[in-house]
Amino acid sequence: MTATLEHALPFPEAGSAADAAFIGIGELPSGRFADRTFMGALVEVSARAIIDAGLRPRDIDTILLIPCLHGGRDQADLIFSRLVEELGLNGRAKSSMMIHSGGSTSDSATRVAAGLIASGQAHNVLIAQADRWGSAPVTDMVDMLSGFGIPREWEVPAGVTFNAVGGLITRRYMHASGSTPEEMASICVALRDWARLNPNAMFKDKELTVERVLASKMVADPVHAMECPMLADGAVALVMTSATQARRSKDAWVRIAGSGGTVSHYSLGQEADLAVMNWPRAGVEAYEQAGWGPEEVDVAQVYDSYAAVVAQGLEGLGLAPFGEAARQFAAGRFSPGGELPTNTNGGLLSAGHTGVGGGTALLAEGVRQLLGRAEGARQVDGAARAVIGGTGGTYMDSQVMLLERVTR
Amino acid sequence: MTSEPIMHDLTVDYYASLADGRLSVQQCGDCDHRIMYPRYRCTECFSSNLGWVDDTGEGTLHSFTIQRIGAPTEFGADGPYAVGIVKLDSGPQMLGRLWPGEDGTWDHYACDGRVVFRPADADEIAEHPAAWFATVSS
Numbered sequence: 062m063t064a065t066l067e068h069a070l071p072f073p074e075a076g077s078a079a080d081a082a083f084i085g086i087g088e089l090p091s092g093r094f095a096d097r098t099f100m101g102a103l104v105e106v107s108a109r110a111i112i113d114a115g116l117r118p119r120d121i122d123t124i125l126l127i128p129c130l131h132g133g134r135d136q137a138d139l140i141f142s143r144l145v146e147e148l149g150l151n152g153r154a155k156s157s158m159m160i161h162s163g164g165s166t167s168d169s170a171t172r173v174a175a176g177l178i179a180s181g182q183a184h185n186v187l188i189a190q191a192d193r194w195g196s197a198p199v200t201d202m203v204d205m206l207s208g209f210g211i212p213r214e215w216e217v218p219a220g221v222t223f224n225a226v227g228g229l230i231t232r233r234y235m236h237a238s239g240s241t242p243e244e245m246a247s248i249c250v251a252l253r254d255w256a257r258l259n260p261n262a263m264f265k266d267k268e269l270t271v272e273r274v275l276a277s278k279m280v281a282d283p284v285h286a287m288e289c290p291m292l293a294d295g296a297v298a299l300v301m302t303s304a305t306q307a308r309r310s311k312d313a314w315v316r317i318a319g320s321g322g323t324v325s326h327y328s329l330g331q332e333a334d335l336a337v338m339n340w341p342r343a344g345v346e347a348y349e350q351a352g353w354g355p356e357e358v359d360v361a362q363v364y365d366s367y368a369a370v371v372a373q374g375l376e377g378l379g380l381a382p383f384g385e386a387a388r389q390f391a392a393g394r395f396s397p398g399g400e401l402p403t404n405t406n407g408g409l410l411s412a413g414h415t416g417v418g419g420g421t422a423l424l425a426e427g428v429r430q431l432l433g434r435a436e437g438a439r440q441v442d443g444a445a446r447a448v449i450g451g452t453g454g455t456y457m458d459s460q461v462m463l464l465e466r467v468t469r
Numbered sequence: 470m471t472s473e474p475i476m477h478d479l480t481v482d483y484y485a486s487l488a489d490g491r492l493s494v495q496q497c498g499d500c501d502h503r504i505m506y507p508r509y510r511c512t513e514c515f516s517s518n519l520g521w522v523d524d525t526g527e528g529t530l531h532s533f534t535i536q537r538i539g540a541p542t543e544f545g546a547d548g549p550y551a552v553g554i555v556k557l558d559s560g561p562q563m564l565g566r567l568w569p570g571e572d573g574t575w576d577h578y579a580c581d582g583r584v585v586f587r588p589a590d591a592d593e594i595a596e597h598p599a600a601w602f603a604t605v606s607s
């Protein structure tokens with residue numbers, strides 16, 4: 062018998078009726094679009110994903126909603142099934158519900174969808190996200206981010222902000238790895254180079270250099286202004302179904318080969334090692350399930366709200382030696398044309414931080430790459446296996462989805 | 470402006486110690502496990518028999534940052550300030566404020582450097598109930 066994790070359960074076999082498949086994606090450009098309404102964007106990406114899947118709206122029986130962060134009323138509209146009505150699914154949809162684990166919500170929603178499909182409780186699932194984070198008042202959003210995920214009795218009184226969280230992680234990562242400010246800045250530049258190939262990216266038209274990053278103001282040492290994610294409006298949707306249905310309507314689709322995760326803290330002050338988090342444990346679980354390892358990965362999409370976050374994610378998931386990810390970014394390994402294309406949509410740092418949607422956009426980009434549908438030079442030739450890494454809150458969890466391309 | 474006051478059975482004792490110049494940490498009456506931040510049950514043995522013990526406040530600095538731009542409006546900070554995560558020698562770890570040096574900077578702090586609890590006065594604690602730390606030599 063091969064060694065397995067004691068909690069590992071049998072995973073659906075590729076192509077079985079219980080095997081979940083991504084068959085459709087829809088996305089709108091990220092950035093600041095004052096005239097684009099929240100519900101209009103949500104309906105548009107939902108329609109695009111459903112059409113892309115080769116389905117009609119009435120085929121969708123379950124809607125999993127990714128939360129929006131820009132306002133409570135729109136959030137309430139989501140929870141109370143407005144999208145069902147907007148899509149004309151009233152009287153047809155079995156359930157509409159919100160899944161929420163912050164930045165890792167797309168990983169959580171994917172797991173929920175896969176479980177519902179595998180157990181026969183859903184057939185065609187729409188996962189939909191929209192946010193107007195870039196158009197919301199910046200001060201309100203900064204105050205919100207400084208009050209969410211930071212214990213109000215114990216750490217808010219110390220003045221912790223979200224950028225301070227990024228500063229604490231980055232400082233420890235640089236200390237542990239010996240990475241230089243130039244190497245950290247090169248991560249932002251690599252992501253910008255990808256964004257310039259993505260028509261949906263917020264910063265598709267703006268070149269970035271290490272010098273410009275390091276010349277920008279210090280926000281929360283050692284994090285500079287241009288190393289902080291820019292809040293953006295965005296919308297993305299995915300459709301999942303069973304492999305049985307996928308085979309009926311598609312020549313190629315994307316399956317989940319394995320998943321792993323660890324929730325490591327609520328308060329960042331309780332995290333044992335800010336340079337590592339819990340990526341290694343999450344990765345071992347996922348690779349074990351998939352039966353393939355980091356050396357077989359063609360493309361990686363790992364959460365990157367700060368440069369250190371993607372660096373430690375890549376290391377913990379075995380995609381770079383510990384302490385070497387920033388140096389390998391500087392050497393071009395993760396850039397366009399590099400050995401392991403990473404965050405090929407430009408990531409949160411350059412495609413835009415669309416709230417909970419940043420992780421959803423990375424997931425959609427992973428699926429898009431495996432379907433061979435990224436635009437032009439962004440497409441990774443022959444991409445068959447992808448790693449998706451997500452994390453939410455103050456990097457409270459490390460979530461991994463291993464995806465693979467399947468053809469009929 | 471002050472932070473939103475959140476007083477309950479756990480914060481009352483902890484904030485009172487800080488105002489009195491002491492760092493109290495929670496200790497389990499059944500297994501002696503020390504806990505920070507304070508919880509409703511012991512995270513080791515699940516007991517609710519929890520009390521307080523004064524800590525020496527000595528520890529190592531796991532990481533720190535200096536907040537320069539974009540402090541929360543309600544925090545009411547004028548200039549830059551520093552926060553750090555301290556691993557106390559007694560076991561638990563916690564997040565607190567860091568005193569600047571005489572030159573007004575935090576240049577003398579380093580990851581894994583030694584720090585010690587050095588309390589703020591009662592007025593500051595009334596405004597922002599946080600534990601403050603300094604380097605051992607300063």
Ligand SMILES: [Zn+2]
Nearest residue numbers: 497500511514
């Ligand atoms: Zn105990």
